[in-house]
Amino acid sequence: MRHLRGWPPLTAVSLVTIILASSSAHAVGGGGVNGSTDDNRSISASARSRIKVTQVSGPTGGKQGTLSSVDVNWKPPPCWYEPVFTPAQLQSFSEGNGDGDVSLRQGWLGTSLWTDHFRDEKSAANYFAAPSTVAGYKDYNLGKDGYFWRGVAPRVSEVDDTSLCGRLMFWENVGVVPDVPNAPTSKTLAEYAYDKVKVPATEIEVRPEARATVNLPTWVWLDKGTFDEVKVRAELPNTGLWAETTAKPVALHLNPGTEDAETYPASGDCGIDADGSIGTPYTPGNSDKTPPCGIRYLRATDGSPYRLTASITWQITWVGSDGTGGDLPNGVFETAQDIAVQEIQSVNR
Structure with a gap:
């Protein structure tokens, strides 16, 4: 039997859907200001943001701190979507480790869920966004040029509406930002960079x-x-x-x-x-x-x-x-x- 830290032993099956608690998915980590890495495991297992932040000008040494907004009612976007996998990367992940977040709040353990949906065209349940059932893909869209996108959030606990950015990982052709609510924009990045x-x-x-x-x-x-x-x-x-x-x-x-x-x-x-x-x-x-x-x-x-x-x-x-x-x-x-x-x-x- 396989175990997930903090959960009871899994019984009888090698695949399971985990509904992620507020604190289990993160956005700032494998990318962005904390460092950037492109290995399949780090960019795909958790719903982490890959936004890269660099300082262009201004002092870099001495005592420093972050800003507090004078507008107490202003908040940056709670979540958005980002490209995560190429078809080949998704194949490697799905047929290798197979434990990770398929959406902002939904995780799949075991390779079968991933291969069923992204390789074998089987529909999958989506618990946090419409439609509730999502059609599958054939062979990870190998041979196509594009990326699979997933929702991310700097602080999942602050995403009050659980349906926001809750779509299961979905496909978009290269060079196209998906036309969906909470798609990233330049302003999204500007507001993300605020703190x-x-x-x-x-x-x-x-x-x-x-x-x-x-x-x-x-x-x-x-x-x-x-x-x-x-x-x-x-x-x-x-x-x-x-x-x-x-x-x-x-x-x-x-x-x-x-x-x-x-x-x-x-x-x-x-x-x-x-x-x-x-x-x-x-x-x-x-x-x-x-x-x-x-x-x-x-x-x-x-x-x-x-x-x-x-x-x-x-x-x-x-x-x-x-x-x-x-x-x-x-x-x-x-x-x-x-x-x-x-x-x-x-x-x-």
Whole structure:
């Protein structure tokens, strides 16, 4: 008897359909930003995305993080279809291992299910999409030029509608993106790449150093070139589809960590100049002047420092292989640092 991890022993048969739990199928893995591989087993056993993401421009070292959308209601596509097998690859897989996902939520164990449907033209049950019964194929479509497509999802648990991308693996001729709901587009790739954009941490310069002083401005700035736009390219192999998603820094927002403070400007939003700089560097003698970007604390800290947070807003745009393009919701990346504030020291003579 054969066993599937986490399931009771299979009895009497060497083939079985497994209805995949929410966490059993994955999209980010064998391809995309985690590395790419083309061996038959890794590209076919699980419903993993093969989207390849590369960084075209922007910093690659130092502390980095992903963006949070300012639009809490915006979400990237929950799932889509991708080409998985050539006829020869499907034959090798079906007559070899034969354990894997035939759709986003449906897995087949044992070679017989695969050979019955894709070699011997037998119909197969589809539990999550219409039609409920799907006609089979003859000899894996060997001799034809094209691919078998299957649904994928970055996080299957977030695909609320179980019918989405639920078709059993199906055929499409080479050079053609299937005309079905949830077929991939350039915008799909652009939105997929959104959380693959890595932006630098916001390490702001604060002067005067060491401790801020009550009622005296604290200057905040970043040197020029600190923030450059970040561009990533997402490509879906064997489709001709690609998109480039670009994040451009547009503003720094300061939160002093206490209501007993004033920010400069009053909104707390410091613009980013064309050269990537923010604010004006502090120089001795400017301690009592108003900085273009900064904070004035009105009360000293008492034991515990204030938690100063600085968040960079990034404007997100994209262009695609089909000539389309546009905007995606702005993203924000935030960092925090402790700042102690002392009373003004005076000497009586």
